[in-house]
Amino acid sequence: MDKVFKALSDATRRRLLDRLHENNGQTLSELCDGLAMSRQAITQHLGLLEAANLVSTTRRGREKLHYLNPVPLHEIQERWIDKFERPRLRALSALKRKAEHAMSAKPQFVYTTYIEATPDKVWEALTDPGMTAAYWGHSNVSDWQPGSAWEHRRTDGSGIADVVGTVVEAVPAERLVITWASPGEDRPNGPSTVTFDLKPLGDTVVRLTVTHENLRDEAEHRQAAGGWTAVLSNLKTYLETGKPLSSPLWS
Template identity: 70%
Template structure:
């Protein structure tokens, strides 16, 4: 939290966060267009924001895209704001989301977490059907080859898949890209979203970045934010302790 407050204390870094809030997924060059300083100085400011986990990066070919990571800001909001003015802020937040929904393209959600594990084990936790059944409540079933179908199948023995899609990219153990859709929408590509898992060694731990793109609207983005936070917390617990959390986090009511 100290790193977060230090990062937010600088006006230039706040402007960079504002720019990413206005348009997420920008390159260094795009961010520099609106900041009157050298690329090296902007790079240093971005490094501080990354260290505070306020900005995450995703590589697309030769481009390095920067995304606003809302998790630390959400934690500040929960600790210092929500408990004092929650009812009024909920109303204001609903108005803000409706306004943004009318003005922006399909939203994207980015989540970054750090896991005391190896890239290979994180990859297996995302793709092994038995492991996903342990911490996700569904079996992720596929051969995980590019172009193959994958399915998010319930563990109750019914064989029902709640999510289906296609494996777009598969580079074990560093990158997995899949499309997501409800089974009834499988043939309609306009209703597909896209999830990218970037698995990077980070000293002796792993940095896992999940990017969920092409979400239908802000409501679906909020659902994705809640769902990924719960699932990835359970994955982290499984890999670091050998067991998932004692309660399924997606079933715990929010307060």
């Protein structure tokens, strides 16, 4: 049991268990995807989880698949939780699921496109002020460090930002997460969040997936869908031909 508590004491190891809970049977490469850590560090964390019997592995050809083993967690629950607090905790758990369902019910927009370019070039196109101005009509301005502010500024010389937010996560050429709101906008549930996930497919193609979450309602979802479809189509044309569409779709 000591090994279990030691394994659970680290936030990265808990995140790995969460990812296996969401999608069991992942390879090391899949588990590393989206984590700003080296493969060696992730391997060490997985070794501690295996030693605590929280993760089991099996081979599929040359791949090693990792599976969440819930038995030690169940033993903790039975020993210290269930027999003392079962009725009250079940009620709280039901309330938590209801609240999470209400939050997840908010509309989100997801768009995936395939671009003939390298991940570095797509990343540059998303974060470079000059390139974003060329195909987006606005300049994305930030130092792109987690916690830093970012602005979506007009290119008419006014310096006005139509969208502002914070950089939540930035892994160059892999993943960018930003909050998204109009300046001074009052959003009781907080700003929406935009995630850019870049996945290389071979040497010359990138799968770019954009997820816009925490949208207020269906009207805002329709607005996001129209805007992102136009912007990402123009981005793809710009990177593949060297120039944006002659008539931007949002004109």
